Amino acid sequence: MNQKIFGLHAVKQIFNTDISSILEIWVQQNSKNLQDLIKDAQQHGIPIQTVAKKSLDKLSENGHHQGIIINYRVPPTPSLEQILKSLKVSPFLLILDEIQDPHNLGACLRTADAAGVHAVIIPKNKACKLTPTVRKIASGAAENIPLIEVTNLVRTLNWLQKQGIWIIGTDDYSKTSIFESKLTGPLAIVMGAEGEGLRRLTKENCDSLVSIPMLGKIESLNVSVATGICLYEVVRQTKGKVSKFKDLTGF
Template sequence: MSNQYPKASGNRQAGGGARPSGQGERKGGWNSAGGGRKEKDKRYAAAPANKESTQDNEQWVEESALKGDDEYLAGKHPVLEAMKAGRSINKIFMSNQAQRHLIQPIMEEAKARGIVVQQVDKSKLDRLVPDMQHQGVVAQAAAVAYAEVDELLARAKERGEAPLIVLLDEVEDPHNLGSVLRTADCTGVHGVIVPKRRSAGLTAVVAKTSAGAVEYVPVARVANLVQTMEKLKEAGLWIAGADVGASEGFYETNLTGPLAIVIGNEGQGLSRLVKERCDFILSLPMAGQINSLNASVAAGVILYEVVRQRAEAQKKRGVTPSSPASDHA
């Protein structure tokens, strides 16, 4: 593998066309003004029309009052990981038909943390999280707060690692975002950045798809992705975009330094301005008739190549590679 980084694209030059290996090549710090303000997703229930009975109406009032600024987590893994991560949980609703040996870990964790567990009919869980596979477990939890971009960089510094951040360019499918978060957790990514507009947010579907990884991978939400890329460059990171037809070989590119990887949306890939601001473009080899990969799959392939290259670099320096998953094992 070559030690040389590819030429920078757009208006930016990288040392006469060759990018040196190692960490901290860029100078400067992060200025978080204008992006990454902490927010919460809020859900509001609308009163159903033509109530057939007073009992139904009282039931609706009770369930609507639960929503407020909180959200519902559905499924065994998301609920269990939320508790382990210390997320504020008001109450857990458990199906009275759930098999005890499957829900025992949740019961034990809830008891240890003093969280109320209420046995309810499965139909109530269906109403709380319609169109979701809740596996007989639903939790009323505080909404996930978005992180600041400088918090993502601080995580890398605290671990003594070269920053590794994923940026999603208008990825609107919550299942894709959840899958990216799951892979990001497994590969030691320090955080994910999404734009405020035309992007999936941190919803219950994302939490379910991520299998609880949303509790461990901070997500920053920014007003302008292009401006954020420029600020990441000022903080010392190099920006690699994933796109079809790039001239740079994927496996021949040095990915061991401070890096931010940009993944495009499900249909159009990288937008023009985002692509122009990338220092270089990575192209995954395609041998079949379909010339593109799902966004979360592309992210997984690239991130594990980063893991492989960084592990090899550590071995050469005589350092024992660490496991990304060990941080919250």
């Protein structure tokens, strides 16, 4: 599958990690800050088109392209089984239950990568996909961390539990604070959709439910902000010793 990728951070990440999968490049006229990328692309024999800004606006559907768009051959995503088998440390997963906003998904991917999450899992239906906008917001994280789409999220939760992974769901009504919970060992953090939170069946199939204390007058946090708090509480409890998985680009 090919996809047009835009945004300087996302493009640079692909240049650094997977330049051989770049098929074509469109660059805005008189873009002096892109000369290093252009030179690198020329050395790899990648076709480059220099075009007007309005052409990039059209190609990106008026996205914030920052003067460059690439046509990228997206590599196959490793399966969840492959990822777990490759790990030499306790699995650390993030599960997003029907996140709809591409900006939230991109922000969650960026935070997950920063926190050392090994994979992010989403349902195939009623959830935002890995679009160019998501990649742009993720600022290169989408190229570092696998985004796994599953047909049945509850079935996936049950399978993960059989692999010895503790499933921790987030729920505003839980009386257990995330800061009072043990978050070490193999685990997956499950975050709910914007406004709706976790679906009933998702909630019922978690091993435990936790909440983030709300000390002010607002009732809830943006899902990407809440995700950051939860993931970094895991990092705090594991003293930052959360490792990445090995390279899986060969799958």
